[in-house]
Amino acid sequence: MNVTQPDDLTVRLIQAEKSADVVHAGAACLAGMLDGFGWVRSRQSLERRAAGRCEVIQLAKSNRNRSGSLIKFMVASLTVFDAGLGAWRRANPELTVGRPESVESIVCAASFLDLSGQYFVVLTRPEDRPARLEQFAAHLREIALPWFAAAAEPEQAVLTAPDALLTAWGFAQDLLEFLVSTGHHAQARMLWERVRKQNSAHQQAFVAGQAMAGTGERPRWHTPEALGWSASVLELL
Structure with missing residues (x-):
């Protein structure tokens, strides 16, 4: 320093x-x-x-x-x-x-x-x-x-997070976990809806990730499947 x-x-x-x-x-x-x-x-x-x-x-x-x-x-x-x-x-x-x-x-x-x-x-x-x-x-x-x-500010992330962070291979999953870790579950669900709409081309991968969550599999970090997996976890909170 x-x-x-x-x-x-x-x-x-x-x-x-x-x-x-x-x-x-x-x-x-x-x-x-x-x-x-x-x-x-x-x-x-x-x-x-x-x-x-x-x-x-x-x-x-x-x-x-x-x-x-x-x-x-x-x-x-x-x-x-x-x-x-x-x-x-x-x-x-x-x-x-x-x-x-x-x-x-x-x-x-x-x-x-x-x-x-x-x-x-x-x-x-x-x-x-x-x-x-x-x-x-x-x-x-x-x-x-x-x-x-x-x-x-976790409660503002859903509004202020730049689109570039919320791509299917970006940091949306990390931001979702940040919101969940701070107890902002409603904001996390709102962020997921924003991510899902922004990445409409990856809906199939999101569904695959949700299926992996149901079977106990864990997708790789920073993949569309990981986002779907996190969305399924979010539904349980």
């Missing part, structure tokens, strides 16, 4: 020459421009934690970075984790399809490319770096932070 004063980071950002140092200083500066976020270099991510919730802005540097020629990094994805949801999944395995342990607490995630065409910042010229980061931070406040806010 950031331990250096912002003024010092700006000096480091301007004076850095190696592309890796520029990216590190730039990411640390960017975190300081976003309320509550810190730069975690080991994970190459900006992270904000509060009350068991973790919001992650995953960064990636360009493979074409060359000192003095091109230096840029991009936002690869946005992800939300919730420790309470992870604990609920561990305590109620019969209500959730299994997933890798690394994403046991996941609420939702999205590629930033699906949200914005302005997904990278160029920091090649030292004198331009602070201003370019300020512009990029403003863009993240406009696009990324509202996306995180949309997934923060």
Whole structure:
């Protein structure tokens, strides 16, 4: 996390020459421009934690970075984790399809490319770096932070969840479980109706998943069948 004063980071950002140092200083500066976020270099991510919730802005540097020629990094994805949801999944395995342990607490995630065409910042010229980061931070406040806010309140998820999250291979199942884990069963049923209507081409897979639930089978995570399976579980609550 950031331990250096912002003024010092700006000096480091301007004076850095190696592309890796520029990216590190730039990411640390960017975190300081976003309320509550810190730069975690080991994970190459900006992270904000509060009350068991973790919001992650995953960064990636360009493979074409060359000192003095091109230096840029991009936002690869946005992800939300919730420790309470992870604990609920561990305590109620019969209500959730299994997933890798690394994403046991996941609420939702999205590629930033699906949200914005302005997904990278160029920091090649030292004198331009602070201003370019300020512009990029403003863009993240406009696009990324509202996306995180949309997934923060379970009772609002049915209305605020972007359509891109609710595809047959997206994070609808994870959001359904988030609602169930917080006791918002009515909202979970409303979200399922929205998902079912949005993905009308996958009705057969949904029915197959519901049949699997009836026989005790467990479909793979992030499949249309898993959504149907979760819908059947929801009917029992």
